[in-house]
Amino acid sequence: MAVLTVPKLDLAASAYIPTPARIVRTEQLTEMEKLFEIELNDPRRLGHEPGQFVQVSLFGFGEAPISICSSPTRPDTFELCVRRVGTVTGRLHALNEGDVIGIRGPLGRGFDVNEMHGRDIVIVAGGLGLAPVRSLIQYIVDERGRFGQFHLLYGCRQPSEILFRDDVAAWRNDRRLHFLQTVDKADEQWRGRVGVVTTLIKELPELDPQQTVVVIVGPPVMFKFVVLEVLARRIPQRSIYCSLERRMKCGIGKCGHCQANQVYVCLEGPVFKYGQLKGLREALD
Secondary structure, eight states: OOOOOOOOOOOOGGGTSOEEEEEEEEEEOSSSEEEEEEEESSSSOOOOOTTOEEEEEETTTEEEEEEBOSOTTSOSSEEEEEEOOSHHHHHHHTOOTTOEEEEEEEESBOOOHHHHTTSEEEEEEEGGGHHHHHHHHHHHHHTGGGOSOEEEEEEESSGGGOOOHHHHHHHHHOTTSEEEEEESSOOTTOOSEESOTHHHHTTSOOOOTTTEEEEEESOHHHHHHHHHHHHHTTOOGGGEEEEOOOOOSSSSSSSOTTEETTEEHHHHOBEEEHHHHTTOTTTOO
């Protein structure tokens, strides 16, 4: 029997013990997704990196891993976008402003923003993938002078599933970035582009391969086709970041639910460079 080795990382006490936190504000984004603004009942701030996640505890119900969808440049509170898919998330959707939850984290590895400083950025977000990458988008917008050109591509299945509509409207009108949006299937009111998100890559201007960083976040089926388009633009694998969606459970590498081959996504990810993943068959399946 093969012996699995868990990476030894220096996890803070906040990774093991939930900190009480208060729901400051809620907003229904779609039929299935709800936004929660959270404030820790603790003098410390969350102190997360863009791309990290937390474990949300509901006492008597359980825990669920949720990506942080706000930037550390906005530190007094943080935001979580929660899809209603099970017992814990269903109960969370029933909570209101002022209710108390537990927060473990921040957990995992986020985006290396220092490596991105001074470079052109292309972000490709599909469906619910906009939620975890929103923290990075906000960071880039708030620190706009630290980056070169900024291209943001967003696609979802249909107009009713568009997330963060106020943000989308702001990005569309922000001259500091190039925003493109599409849906797989239009309704009678939709007047925008129709097609999968990979079609937007063809609308990008010429990119400098050595100057450009590409970030891909979305459902696993999306990665293969987006990566092919990006590699065709001669972007090096070391400059392509992917954030994986996995069925995490403990968040600290103890249970193995998120394991892809020998990699524990909750510890070594969820953000990876493409070169780290291309040899892992389970990672992008």
